[in-house]
Amino acid sequence: MSNALFPNLFEPIQVGCKTIKNRIMSTGHDTSLSVDGSINKEYVAYQESRARGGAGLVVLQVSAVHESARYSSHVLMATDDKFLPGYQEMAETCHKYGCTVFAQIFHPGREIMETADGLEPVAYSASAIPQERFHVMPRPLTKDIIEEIVEGYAQSALRLKKAGIDGAEIVASHGYLPAQFLNPNINKRDDEYGGSAENRLRFLRDVIARTREVVGDDFVVGLRISSREMDDQGLDMQETIAACKEVSSQLDYVNVIAGTSASLGGSVHIVPPMTVENAYVAPDSKLFKEALDIPVFVGGRINQPQEAETVLAKGEADVVGMTRALICDPLMPTKAMEGRFDDIRACIACNQACIGHFHRGLPISCIQHPETGRELQFGFDEVPKTQNPKKVMIVGAGPGGLKAASIAALAGHDVTLHEATSQIGGQVLLAQKLPQREEFGGLATNLLREVELAGAKVIKNSRVTREMVAEEKPDAVIIATGARPYVPEFENMGDMQVVTAWDVLNDTVKVGGNVVVADWKCDWIGMGVSELLASKGHTVKLCANGLFMGERLQSYVRTEMVAALHRLGVETHPYMRLFGCDDDTVYMQHTASNEAVLFEGIDTLVLSQGHLPNDDLKDQIADLCEVHLIGDALVARTAEEAVFEGLKTAWAL
Structure with a gap:
């Protein structure tokens, strides 16, 4: 044709x-x-x-x-x-x-x-x-x-x-x-x-x-x-x-x-x-x-x-x-x-x-x-129309919230998506800042287009409170408020600069010349931050609490990231559990031998230690309406789980 x-x-x-x-x-x-x-x-x-x-x-x-x-x-x-x-x-x-x-x-x-x-x-x-x-x-x-x-x-x-x-x-x-x-x-x-x-x-x-x-x-x-x-x-x-x-x-x-x-x-x-x-x-x-x-x-x-x-x-x-x-x-x-x-x-x-x-x-x-x-x-890209239309409030315009909004609106519900900040995308906005991960931002762009086509209302700079929910009286609230960096307890015995991977990606800190990245999750965050810092001239040691770097990543993605780290001269150390730090030394414990491992002459410790859910709103509004937690607001995981739970939850409304 x-x-x-x-x-x-x-x-x-x-x-x-x-x-x-x-x-x-x-x-x-x-x-x-x-x-x-x-x-x-x-x-x-x-x-x-x-x-x-x-x-x-x-x-x-x-x-x-x-x-x-x-x-x-x-x-x-x-x-x-x-x-x-x-x-x-x-x-x-x-x-x-x-x-x-x-x-x-x-x-x-x-x-x-x-x-x-x-x-x-x-x-x-x-x-x-x-x-x-x-x-x-x-x-x-x-x-x-x-x-x-x-x-x-x-x-x-x-x-x-x-x-x-x-x-x-x-x-x-x-x-x-x-x-x-x-x-x-x-x-x-x-x-x-x-x-x-x-x-x-x-x-x-x-x-x-x-x-x-x-x-x-x-x-x-x-x-x-x-x-x-x-x-x-x-x-x-x-x-x-x-x-x-x-x-x-x-x-x-x-x-x-x-x-x-x-x-x-x-x-x-x-x-x-x-x-x-x-x-x-x-x-x-x-x-x-x-x-x-x-x-x-x-x-x-x-x-x-x-x-x-x-x-x-x-x-x-x-x-x-x-x-x-x-x-x-x-x-x-x-x-x-x-x-x-x-x-x-x-x-x-x-x-x-x-x-x-x-x-x-x-x-x-x-x-x-x-x-x-x-x-x-x-089905085949066809959302069945509901026989019981509801007024649905969705809180958080990350991947999970965006998917939930599009599916719920296609089903015929009255949907309003609230985002507390001025930008749509949630943690996608951080992920796209990692080296060679710019395309990941397309996830938010694509999902937002689905929301627009479905006809859901989107309100930015709108932080949802109990008072707002009580006033608007939705039949259901889907909470997709994401997560925040987890900072574990560890022995901090000096004045070393300790920051999170989010701090580095948001460029809110000035990182020292010699860096240890403590990577608990073994995904693209620790590896990506290490690549980012090394590409800017920092000397980086990536310490992963796993069998190898990027253990949780798909192998082709991991291999490309490992190649980039090798070319940049990043030292990689598996089996590392964060124990503590002082003025210029980071202390790790080898998770197989239980022996101490010291990294000396360090200026900055970057934490990539996972995330905690932002779920406070759930208990605040539990008595007002039907409430669902999805994505990282339920348990911090990846965009895949957030989008799937957005689909599944909205489909079942």
Whole structure:
């Protein structure tokens, strides 16, 4: 469908035997919604949300092609006809909206992260070269098992075709099994599958050839590959382009991404956080387009339709992966087509509830849009109208209060949101001040727009008191007043400057040259404040009361922050419990050995010790009306809990 605002983004494209209605793709990504290897109702509803919202192409998460390919306990399986009904339901559901559906066919090789029973796996690869990130030592594949796996790809693709899926995407990206054969640092074989570049390509060539032979030309066959694995031991772009040129005659498209699962640094690019530039893989995909005669897809931090249009207009790709943009706002394509740019809920690449949930074995969601992954509970962006409208007062315009206000107003309640200060956003206003976390401020911007669209009233500089509640007589009050820094009791035996992380971020203190940051929570606050101070020339020692820095963060976010701290020369010390300080020494206790640890010559101690809820209002008004505490006002946690509790509480009014 041609669109004056987006002359390329909403144009159809022919890919093999299929016509995709526009250039917006939801790429294959893990969701943890599947629990038994099959597509269930929850996963169908999840992908239906993207199809309803206008995506042209949905690529399903990986489907294992062999029993040895179970890289996690939530993997889909395509190894038996018993799995066909789920794929069939998925295809029929998405096709109702004119959405094309491909499925990834997959073998991880040595990239196995966990097993269903908790036992260490028997993993296979081209050779017995250890995997660094998950500490897996694989067995070399025998020729018999290689043949089984090659046939597994082909038969899995055939099952997908029988189920009505439109195409299969062979996954050779991120250091998975086909890439392990291609990589001379991993493939040390001396048979026909190793040695020369031609031999190292043989496994992938056989997979593609056998798959094409089995499914024929009336089924799309594509390849996903990392342009660069972003690791010293990984494949580079010269190698991957050369491989694609050799096999492209039997492919309908190539899907270009970056990174590898094999190393901590390389894995960041599987789901790049906000520290990574938007659309950063597009220059790579342009080189693939120039080298190949088939369509080229690309992904990697393409969050907004304007960015996607630019990639297409510059000839860098033919189809654009916008996966997290669609997780955050499944209606993004429709809103873009209608020119409703301010209404698009832009992804902030926090990674907290999408890939962060997967790494914890939890179903996918989004901190901004907790309806994602919960479609069967909260529907498809449609709030049911209440039969009992209430007068609702919401106190505090942080993330929780904003979400509660929008949902309650959409349900038909009379909603007024009161904010005690002159700014909307709560602790988001602090979080966006951390280095390379500016995009986090988009959380408040997006939620405020939802409040405006829902029609809730917002009053700033309005501190709610018992007297105000008694006068206005609301039926319900939702208290979302956030939290304040927790300052624990500790031995303070001198004149050392002691400040909180909030003091530093608000720039209300002049910090000394030598700093200890005492980080109890092990999240982005302690690490971010350390980076901020180090970047300004302070000498910083970060002492974390945990196993390692950023222990509570999603691993890709943590890895990027650890890299920044290392480059800045910040000393990091885990297992540290704050004990006390005097004039120039901070005293810690090692939480494993219980021994004292001294940091001398220190000017300033910065406390990042968690938060206490601002919940005083609850007891003051408990006798006046229905009262609900949400977010940090209930228990100090993260923005994800605040937004979800805002949704859940307002939904239940």
